[in-house]
Amino acid sequence: MDADAIVIGGGIVGLTTTFQLARSGRRVVLVDRARPGAEASGRNGGHISPGVDGGWAELGRRALVLWPTLAAELGDVEFRRAGGLYVVMANDAVEPHELASHRRARGFLAEAVDAERCRSLLPPLAHDIKGGVLSSDRAQVNPQAVMARMTDAARDMGVTVWHSTTVTAIEVQHDEVRGVRTTSGSVSSGAVLVSAGPWTGEVAQLAGVDVHVRAQRIQMFVTEAVPRFTDMLWAGNGLYGRQAVTGQLHVGAEGPAWDPPAERFDHEVTAPTLQRIARRLSALMPGLADVCVLRAWAGIINHSADGFPIIDALARPRGLIVAAGMGGNGFGVGAVVGCAIAELVERGTTDLDLAPYRLARFASEND
């Protein structure tokens, strides 16, 4: 069997690449160790609210432009672009206007707003806050709906999806990728994308390529449905949250230092982190005190050594593309990365400047 491209890893990066290539009429085989969207891409908070610093800025700006169109193409994925409010707590070290001007200087919309305005936007908010930063182009989406619709659309366009499949070999000859062998069969192709999140290192190793990413387990919880009080994203006091169309609150935060995220590949929920999320949410939104938490879960994100993504079409072996390290805002920017890689496979170039994301930057730092 042969294909125009083989994509290993059906998260947002791999699935978007697959989807875009299929729309251009390319023949794609998507391989996943479980199901597309079973990992971080199907477990995250659904925020399209990228970071603005360093190598994230360009990807972030593009994500905010891409998502309204992408969401419309996918159908009902509960996309709502009502903006995001970053709440600055009374004891935060920086002021709302500093955060706002920092975002604006990097090409993002941001307006400093006072405490009263914050509370009018989010009624359950605490009183003793400094104010917040309103970014009107940030959006939310149901990540599971995105993954389901994109997978279905890809299949409808003829993509072969091999789920529950492990890649056993990446064939390289004369420094060129030839194809892959998997537990579901073999495929020949001159283009192989490894977009396997925390597993990228072990898969890339099959082609003799060293990719190091650090896994981090992140926890969230969901509450019962409450009457809709906002369509905005919100963040502050170390946590992030949104309210689903059906009213449930999805909230997450990093756990405390004594509950280390470590290099975990499990999906266990821990009491200290669950309690920290609850404590922070209680402080941020006392108005939600009586709302019941129904379920907590964990997902695994991955970071590169310098905290910025790895997106690289390698020279050796030629045809191997690596994409990982999408970090804590990966769902939103992952779609941008997927589009860029699809362009790269199709046309040989992409208008996204990939220089900041080269894999080789790590090797040179070790010399």
Add this chain to the structure above:
Amino acid sequence: MVVGGGRAGQDAARAAAERGASTLLLDEDPIAPALVGRNVPYWFGGLRPPRSRVADARLDDLAALADAGVDVLAGTSAWAVFADGTVGLFDGARTWLVRAGEVVLATGTVDLALPLPGWTLGGVFGACAALAMAERAGTLGVERLVVVGDGALARRVGDAAQSVGTEVVATVDGVRERVLEMRGAARVSSVIATSGGQRSEIVADGVCVAIGRQPATELAEIAGCALVSHGLLRGVRHDERGTTSRANIRVVGALADNDATAASARAFDAALGAIDLADGTTACACEEVSAGRLRDAIRVSDGDLDEAKRRTRVGMGPCQGRRCLPVAMSLIAHAYVRPSEGVARPRFRPPARPVPISALATEEDVAIPRSAPFAHAEERLIADAHADRVSPFAIARFDRRAEELQLRLATTGASEAEAEQLARALESEIRAAATRGE
């Protein structure tokens, strides 16, 4: 720690206290109205007890346990059991954690819901709910009851109902005699049943499904105990002492009775098989997912329940799949060839009971011992953030990593010089990261 104050839990607690172990027993009774309204842990189906209290017999038992040296916490649930033996407790107002050397789970069984047409009407409920209601509240709030099922469980329900003044107007075994439909507005008012080819309409304001029960495995699942499949149901794998795959966790009583679980699974499968499950019938009541939508999702997911869950939200509502997942598994099992260990079913995640945010927030925060070099580094970064030389978003990243490092320093008893070095290294890393790629 013993979770569950029924017979098996009491016995385990008494034995532990007699051995000289400091023993704590939790009993959830009386089941809070908030749980009743959410169909947790039983399928209450809209039954609203006018009052709920711990039954006198249970109170006497718990008092006797206290006399035997057991600390008894009534009205207290366990919302999680972690692999290290930490148990999360909830008393309705706050949560707290207790570390136990051994945890004994005596949480018994919960209801098995059948997706009969009209099953989401008020007044349609399960056997565990009926028995709990009769015992605790002294009434079912039902005048005319139809019981579905013909085993010992159905008979117990019939007896309990009659003892609290409810008339059992019909018993339908669920296989040879079947409920075709339940009718009513918000509450069931009549039941269409068939028996030997004869249809009849029975006036009833309550229907109790008493086909079988499933073990309440949620805490064992949360703790990571190995499970064992019994057809469409699953129990906890354990040895003759009840010890699970986690050496510090034991299961006792009905929870551990894998033979009874297997029997319930067979009865459940037979009863399900007798239902012509139309696409329009509700499969997941909490999330209002029809059987048709669930079937489509299962097909598209190629028989993967996790994926079907993500696609439809089946099992994600307040009852966390207690009522719908066995049915979902039945749809998968009959359409897909599965290995002998049964259909894979997602594990329960904490909390095992809905817990208010404010209650989860009550655990004490552990103080991080602060060290001066980190405070100074943070001050420098903040000053530079104000001067727009460093990203203000970097401060939170610094704080988070500084917290980890200071904790490590405190536990390893490192020197001032080491602290200084680590703080400066972290500061440099944060400064560099904020600008790289610009």
